[in-house]
Amino acid sequence: MSENIRPCRCLLRQTGKDEIYEDIKMRISRLSEKERAGEEIYAERLEKCRECPDLSDGTCLKCGCYPEFRAAFAKNRCPVKKW
Ligand code: SF4
Numbered sequence: 001m002s003e004n005i006r007p008c009r010c011l012l013r014q015t016g017k018d019e020i021y022e023d024i025k026m027r028i029s030r031l032s033e034k035e036r037a038g039e040e041i042y043a044e045r046l047e048k049c050r051e052c053p054d055l056s057d058g059t060c061l062k063c064g065c066y067p068e069f070r071a072a073f074a075k076n077r078c079p080v081k082k083w
Contacts (some may be wrong), residue, residue: 011050012058012066020058021068028072037074045071045083052082 008014012021028036037045049055049067060067062079070076077083 007057009050009053009055010058011046011055012068015058017058020066024066024069027069031072035073035075037072037076041074042071045078048078048082054080 012024015021046067049060049071052060054061055067058066058068060070060079063070071083
């Protein structure tokens with residue numbers, strides 16, 4: 001009998017891939033204030049990703065990135081203009 005396993009529609013922090021998430025957090029902490037998106041903007045972006053059908057197991061299926069990392073850069077945009 002085969003199981004129908006669907007990927008988690010969740011952010012990286014919710015996938016249990018703790019090593020990768022810690023690495024992403026470390027990389028974000030190295031960004032300058034100018035490079036980094038403000039906390040409120042970052043949270044709003046991730047909320048949109050969390051509701052997005054293209055989020056799969058912590059990865060954006062449109063660009064192949066981790067939204068937690070992509071959204072941390074002030075200059076970055078969602079590939080399908082959701083933020
Ligand atoms: S970056 Fe855009 S397309 Fe990718 S998961 Fe977030 S909202 Fe969806």
